[in-house]
Amino acid sequence: MNHRTKDFLSIREKLGESLRLAGDRALVAEGDSLSLIRRLPSHSVSLILTDPPYHSTKKHSIYGDTSFNEDSDYLAWIREYAHEWRRVLRPNGSFFCFCASDLAARLEVLFAAEFNVLSHVVWTKPNDPGFDGWKGKMKKEALRQWYPHSERIIFAEPAVDGNLHRSPFAHFLREIRKQSGLSAHALAEAIGAYGKVNHGGAVSNWETGRNIPSRDQYSKICKAVLGTGRVVSMPSYEDAVRVFRASPAGEFTDIWTFPSVRPYKGKHPAEKPAALLEHAIDATSFPGDIVLDCFAGSGSTALAAVKLGRLAVAMEIDAKWAKTIADRVGLVSNSEPISVGANSRSHLKDNARRPKRPHLPLFEAGK
Numbered sequence: 001m002n003h004r005t006k007d008f009l010s011i012r013e014k015l016g017e018s019l020r021l022a023g024d025r026a027l028v029a030e031g032d033s034l035s036l037i038r039r040l041p042s043h044s045v046s047l048i049l050t051d052p053p054y055h056s057t058k059k060h061s062i063y064g065d066t067s068f069n070e071d072s073d074y075l076a077w078i079r080e081y082a083h084e085w086r087r088v089l090r091p092n093g094s095f096f097c098f099c100a101s102d103l104a105a106r107l108e109v110l111f112a113a114e115f116n117v118l119s120h121v122v123w124t125k126p127n128d129p130g131f132d133g134w135k136g137k138m139k140k141e142a143l144r145q146w147y148p149h150s151e152r153i154i155f156a157e158p159a160v161d162g163n164l165h166r167s168p169f170a171h172f173l174r175e176i177r178k179q180s181g182l183s184a185h186a187l188a189e190a191i192g193a194y195g196k197v198n199h200g201g202a203v204s205n206w207e208t209g210r211n212i213p214s215r216d217q218y219s220k221i222c223k224a225v226l227g228t229g230r231v232v233s234m235p236s237y238e239d240a241v242r243v244f245r246a247s248p249a250g251e252f253t254d255i256w257t258f259p260s261v262r263p264y265k266g267k268h269p270a271e272k273p274a275a276l277l278e279h280a281i282d283a284t285s286f287p288g289d290i291v292l293d294c295f296a297g298s299g300s301t302a303l304a305a306v307k308l309g310r311l312a313v314a315m316e317i318d319a320k321w322a323k324t325i326a327d328r329v330g331l332v333s334n335s336e337p338i339s340v341g342a343n344s345r346s347h348l349k350d351n352a353r354r355p356k357r358p359h360l361p362l363f364e365a366g367k
Contacts, residue, residue, distance in 0.1 A: 004288050007044040008311045011290070014039040021326040023335025026302055026312040030322035033294035033315035034077075037084045045088045045313070046289035049280055049301050051098040051270060052078065071103070079110055081294065086114040086158050088292070091168040092242040094284040095156045098123075098272070104152040115156035116166050123151045123276065125260045153256070153280075157242055167209025169241055173221070174207045180228040191220035212241050238286055245283050268298035268321065277304040285310055299325030306333050 012019070012027055018036060021028035029036050053067070055074040068074040085095060095115060099107050108117050140147075159166040163174065177187055188201035193213075205211055213221060215237050222234040234240075246252040258276040261267060277300055281291060287309035293301040296314035302325060305312040312329065316322040326337035 002288070004046070004290060004311065007041065008290055008313075010041050011044060011313055014041065019338060020322050021330050021333075021335055021337050023330065023333045025306050025333040026314070026329045026335060028296070028299070028302070028314045028316070028322060028326040028329055028337075030316060030319060032317050034080055034084070036315050037081070037088060037292075037294060040084075040088045040292075042087050043090050044290065045292045046090050046093045047095075047281065047285040047291045047310075048085050048089060048093070048294075049096045049277065049291060050294045051272060051297065051301075052081070052295045054098075054100040054270075055103065071106070074103075075106060075110055078107065082111055082114045085294075089158050090239075091158055091160075091172065092240060093158065094242060094244075095154075095158075096280055096284075097154045097156075099152050099154060101148045101150055101152050104154065108154055111154060111156055112159075114159060116159045117154060117156045119155040119254050121153040121155060121254045121256055123153055123256045123258065124149065125151075126257055155284075163207060163209050165209030169212060170207050170209035172240065173203075176225055176231060176234070177203070177207075180225040180230050182224065182228060187221065187224055190224035191217055193217060243284060243286055250283075251279060266324075268300075271298050272300055274300055274304055277301050278308060281305055281308050281310060296325050297321060299328050302329045303332060 008027075012022055015027060015029045015036060018029040018031045019027060020030050055068055055071070068077065089095060095111075097107065097111070104120065108120060111117055158168055160168050160171045163170040177184065182190070184201075184203045184207065188203045191203075191213075193202035202211075202213065202217070206213055218237050218240065225231050226234060251257065256276065256279070258273045258279075261271045261273050281301075281304055285291060288311065290311045290313060291301065291305040292313045292315075294315045296302060296316040298321060299314055299316075302312035302314040306329060312333075314325050314329065316325055323337070329335070330337045
């Protein structure tokens, strides 16, 4: 049994009676996700892809979208999530958060306390006339600012202090090199990455977070470090380096073009297109990785994750939609939805005292 499967089983145990679906490939939990995520083990999730209420849109059809009177209250609520997202995310994991354009800047600053914000993606929707919302209907002459046609997606990784770019891999490499007793100069020579000007060569760049080693270079790092006899084991490349696969055949810039989901009977009001979700998951996770969505809605993220061979964890506070997700995901994952008793549904604005920020540990050797 690999460690991802162990983490998945541990998450299933922690969520317990909140589960509406408890399968081998997908979990669907009903309840307040802030309370639910606090049950999850630290560093157990590889990818967080989530779509919280936008707040500024004030749509009564979306749970939580009208729950906050002030922007500051909403941001304080998201800050609680940010802390938990960082805690449960693996050091080489990735994080996506959908948001409205008018709050994106403040959310980006908020996330920067816990994460390295890597991209601010603009999702533009080339919808056909009649399916483009108010864009084609409104009186353009009445506008007092540019029409907010796009939505935003903030993409980030966990941050750790101690190097120039707050890189978790840079922190890991520096600490494991020191443990092995090798200097940056000696390690660079051992892997053939010696620089004529910078005697630490590529190693110095990796330890500041400027870039990452290739798979072959990482293999040579492992051989050199383990060869000292001071380090017992090293994590695999997949467990040490954050995965990111861009292709010129797909969306590789920070402008993503995907049409919105067309209206249909039973559509969730905030449903995101499957193609967009699959693109994000495929580029930033490996098959078998655990993908978490704390605001699961209709379950599109979980469906995309299962389709791509990942393990899905979906959380949804609305009982009707939690049942819908369990039914939909159960069909594609060959799992039977389960009945649950009365769930503990904490109020959306749970202001429980925030625990102290934990230090991000070294990558666990051998995992």
